[in-house]
Amino acid sequence: MEAFSDGVIAVAITLLVLAIVPPSLETTANTSLIYELGKQWPHYIAYVISFMTIGIIWINHHAMISRLAQADHSILILNLILLMTIAILPFATDLMATYLPADHGQKLAAGVYGGAFLLMAVAFSVLNRHILLYRAHMLSTEIPLEERRRILVRATAGLVPYVLATALAAVSAYATLAICGALAVFYALPIASGTTTQHQ
Amino acid sequence: MEAFSDGVIAVAITLLVLAIVPPSLETTANTSLIYELGKQWPHYIAYVISFMTIGIIWINHHAMISRLAQADHSILILNLILLMTIAILPFATDLMATYLPADHGQKLAAGVYGGAFLLMAVAFSVLNRHILLYRAHMLSTEIPLEERRRILVRATAGLVPYVLATALAAVSAYATLAICGALAVFYALPIASGTTTQHQ
Amino acid sequence: MEAFSDGVIAVAITLLVLAIVPPSLETTANTSLIYELGKQWPHYIAYVISFMTIGIIWINHHAMISRLAQADHSILILNLILLMTIAILPFATDLMATYLPADHGQKLAAGVYGGAFLLMAVAFSVLNRHILLYRAHMLSTEIPLEERRRILVRATAGLVPYVLATALAAVSAYATLAICGALAVFYALPIASGTTTQHQ
Amino acid sequence: MEAFSDGVIAVAITLLVLAIVPPSLETTANTSLIYELGKQWPHYIAYVISFMTIGIIWINHHAMISRLAQADHSILILNLILLMTIAILPFATDLMATYLPADHGQKLAAGVYGGAFLLMAVAFSVLNRHILLYRAHMLSTEIPLEERRRILVRATAGLVPYVLATALAAVSAYATLAICGALAVFYALPIASGTTTQHQ
Numbered sequence: 001m002e003a004f005s006d007g008v009i010a011v012a013i014t015l016l017v018l019a020i021v022p023p024s025l026e027t028t029a030n031t032s033l034i035y036e037l038g039k040q041w042p043h044y045i046a047y048v049i050s051f052m053t054i055g056i057i058w059i060n061h062h063a064m065i066s067r068l069a070q071a072d073h074s075i076l077i078l079n080l081i082l083l084m085t086i087a088i089l090p091f092a093t094d095l096m097a098t099y100l101p102a103d104h105g106q107k108l109a110a111g112v113y114g115g116a117f118l119l120m121a122v123a124f125s126v127l128n129r130h131i132l133l134y135r136a137h138m139l140s141t142e143i144p145l146e147e148r149r150r151i152l153v154r155a156t157a158g159l160v161p162y163v164l165a166t167a168l169a170a171v172s173a174y175a176t177l178a179i180c181g182a183l184a185v186f187y188a189l190p191i192a193s194g195t196t197t198q199h200q
Numbered sequence: 201m202e203a204f205s206d207g208v209i210a211v212a213i214t215l216l217v218l219a220i221v222p223p224s225l226e227t228t229a230n231t232s233l234i235y236e237l238g239k240q241w242p243h244y245i246a247y248v249i250s251f252m253t254i255g256i257i258w259i260n261h262h263a264m265i266s267r268l269a270q271a272d273h274s275i276l277i278l279n280l281i282l283l284m285t286i287a288i289l290p291f292a293t294d295l296m297a298t299y300l301p302a303d304h305g306q307k308l309a310a311g312v313y314g315g316a317f318l319l320m321a322v323a324f325s326v327l328n329r330h331i332l333l334y335r336a337h338m339l340s341t342e343i344p345l346e347e348r349r350r351i352l353v354r355a356t357a358g359l360v361p362y363v364l365a366t367a368l369a370a371v372s373a374y375a376t377l378a379i380c381g382a383l384a385v386f387y388a389l390p391i392a393s394g395t396t397t398q399h400q
Numbered sequence: 401m402e403a404f405s406d407g408v409i410a411v412a413i414t415l416l417v418l419a420i421v422p423p424s425l426e427t428t429a430n431t432s433l434i435y436e437l438g439k440q441w442p443h444y445i446a447y448v449i450s451f452m453t454i455g456i457i458w459i460n461h462h463a464m465i466s467r468l469a470q471a472d473h474s475i476l477i478l479n480l481i482l483l484m485t486i487a488i489l490p491f492a493t494d495l496m497a498t499y500l501p502a503d504h505g506q507k508l509a510a511g512v513y514g515g516a517f518l519l520m521a522v523a524f525s526v527l528n529r530h531i532l533l534y535r536a537h538m539l540s541t542e543i544p545l546e547e548r549r550r551i552l553v554r555a556t557a558g559l560v561p562y563v564l565a566t567a568l569a570a571v572s573a574y575a576t577l578a579i580c581g582a583l584a585v586f587y588a589l590p591i592a593s594g595t596t597t598q599h600q
Numbered sequence: 601m602e603a604f605s606d607g608v609i610a611v612a613i614t615l616l617v618l619a620i621v622p623p624s625l626e627t628t629a630n631t632s633l634i635y636e637l638g639k640q641w642p643h644y645i646a647y648v649i650s651f652m653t654i655g656i657i658w659i660n661h662h663a664m665i666s667r668l669a670q671a672d673h674s675i676l677i678l679n680l681i682l683l684m685t686i687a688i689l690p691f692a693t694d695l696m697a698t699y700l701p702a703d704h705g706q707k708l709a710a711g712v713y714g715g716a717f718l719l720m721a722v723a724f725s726v727l728n729r730h731i732l733l734y735r736a737h738m739l740s741t742e743i744p745l746e747e748r749r750r751i752l753v754r755a756t757a758g759l760v761p762y763v764l765a766t767a768l769a770a771v772s773a774y775a776t777l778a779i780c781g782a783l784a785v786f787y788a789l790p791i792a793s794g795t796t797t798q799h800q
Contacts, residue, residue, distance in 0.1 A: 003203060003603060004258060007210030010607030011411075014615065014687045015214065022695040025702055033705030037712070048684065055680035058604060059673075073259075077388045080255035084248065087214045095222040102225055105233030112237070188677045203403060204458060207410030211611075215414065273459075277588045280455035284448065287414045295422040302425055305433030312437070403603060404658060407610030415614065473659075477788045480655035484648065487614045495622040502625055505633030512637070
């Protein structure tokens with residue numbers, strides 16, 4: 001289950017680059033390569049934000065799965081749904097980057113982008129809650145109920161910024177992008193995690 | 201063999217997203233982004249159905265392979281043919297989603313979609329049968345012949361709905377899609393499996 | 401090294417499907433979907449042949465790597481070159497399938513296709529020879545020199561059909577395709593290998 | 601962490617082939633297939649150079665990760681940033697190959713290509729430095745400080761040619777390509793490494 005999940009996340013994160021396409025020779029003949037590459041800036045920013053966000057989800061997913069000694073059908077299916085929300089992100093990222101500088105569709109694209117991240121965060125939260133509350137006997141080391149509840153409260157609180165990012169798309173696409181970017185930076189900072197993952 | 205199979209299935213399942221392309225700025229300038237995204241609904245539905253179906257095949261494949269202590273040439277080749285039928289699904293999914301709302305080719309595309317699933321199910325069934333009947337000595341734990349026969353009968357019965365889905369394409373593409381979707385939901389439900397897969 | 405090689409081969413084999421694209425709605429409006437799908441037959445055949453050939457190379461690669469207890473820089477680099485020849489096959493396959501039914505470029509495309517397979521077979525042979533002759537001390541179980549030479553003679557003999565397939569492209573593209581297809585079938589047959597690969 | 605990194609690098613290295621597209625039948629009808637394939641030579645060269653460079657980064661990455669017994673949040677995040685710079689290389693490679701024979705944008709494209717390699721080398725160096733200097737207690741076998749400093753000096757010296765390759769893009773795109781190619785060849789030579797990586 002871990003190898004397959006790692007594979008799907010690794011492919012999805014690497015497919016992000018397909019949204020960044022070299023400008024055609026015909027286009028740059030009329031303008032210039034530097035101008036056309038500059039025009040692609042939303043794609044570069046969206047690439048970095050989505051890459052870091054998927055990467056952080058992978059870190060969290062890895063930590064969650066490592067706690068498991070077994071996996072039953074319900075865990076496999078909820079995990080599959082989580083992977084489905086991750087695998088859609090290359091599309092949502094491309095959409096966001098394409099419409100950010102456009103004169104129409106900007107807010108809807110941002111809403112889809114924030115919404116896709118929110119969906120992924122919800123799917124992660126549902127799987128986490130399922131494991132910690134209803135499949136606690138499958139954990140490799142027993143975690144006290146209180147500790148499990150604390151993990152869940154913190155995880156659920158993590159949904160709030162993505163709700164905000166999605167809702168603010170109605171006001172400004174840049175607000176959505178800024179929140180998603182700030183979250184990626186925040187989760188990358190040392191304060192976001194003191195966990196030491198056992199290697200191999 | 202398991203790592204390679206996991207890899208191929210993980211790539212195939214993630215490539216499904218490539219069929220969902222952001223509408224071009226030129227198109228949405230004449231209509232609107234929300235209208236063009238809405239028009240893509242067959243792609244979203246086909247994405248979910250194909251993702252869940254491939255994911256469930258992966259779960260079953262994993263369970264089948266886990267039973268093996270060894271693999272000989274015949275198993276490797278039949279497994280390769282199964283992977284070949286899985287890797288074609290991004291094409292069949294794209295075809296189905298593209299032609300579902302069209303005024304022509306709808307039924308043929310649905311037939312190809314149902315037929316691709318049927319082909320995958322048959323390839324899975326052949327491999328399963330080969331292992332359980334002719335390579336039983338390669339299983340890591342002995343399974344009584346009666347139990348093996350019961351597994352095979354159940355697996356063969358699982359082909360029937362895909363035969364139906366493919367045949368019904370001649371009547372209605374929506375019928376094919378509905379059956380494939382219902383099967384994905386059914387196999388995702390807890391009743392579909394009580395198996396506890398050993399983790400790692 | 402094995403995980404990375406498995407990954408590259410799994411991605412390359414799955415990318416083959418990207419050459420099979422649903423016919424556009426505009427095209428099929430003038431003709432029909434069944435006609436346009438039928439016209440794609442070289443892509444289906446090339447997909448099957450290339451998929452099986454890459455799959456068989458994976459089986460052989462896996463067997464070769466399994467014999468190793470260690471890998472030094474030279475093995476890693478020769479392995480990398482082999483992977484490079486495998487990763488180019490989606491291009492060669494697409495080229496062959498595109499030009500097979502065309503009124504020009506047919507033979508050159510077939511030559512590139514046969515040549516790409518030949519290149520892969522040569523790279524495999526070089527790596528195999530390097531391991532068996534110059535890195536025999538890195539094998540996990542000692543193989544007598546005579547046995548190693550027999551493996552190498554058999555492996556080198558395996559290059560001959562691909563030389564033939566490439567050369568015959570100058571006469572007929574269909575001859576190249578037929579030989580490559582026959583080879584894939586031959587290597588898939590039970591007679592081609594009696595080896596029992598240890599699972600996991 | 602290693603499986604995920606292997607996955608990302610394996611996908612990125614295999615996606616390089618997507619930049620090599622069979623010439624369209626319409627184009628070759630006016631010229632010829634051999635002429636159009638010949639015109640793609642920068643894509644072939646860039647494919648080989650990028651494939652070998654990513655492959656060598658994988659070898660070094662593997663050696664670096666193997667030294668670790670554990671990985672904390674900071675290592676995971678710096679590794680993620682390194683993977684992000686690797687995953688962008690299919691774009692940089694395509695850009696370089698597209699603009700190398702063009703009458704405009706050539707030097708900028710070469711600068712982006714050299715710069716992308718430099719960025720990757722810097723990200724690698726930062727992760728390496730972080731592990732060897734600040735996370736030395738997470739190494740599986742203790743390495744004396746002096747030895748660790750020697751590794752770092754050598755690694756930092758490895759950045760110089762990429763700085764040169766990027767800077768020389770302002771003079772000639774071919775100079776950039778030549779340096780990147782020479783580096784790939786140099787690192788592939790036996791003298792570049794005497795390390796024996798423990799297999800599996």
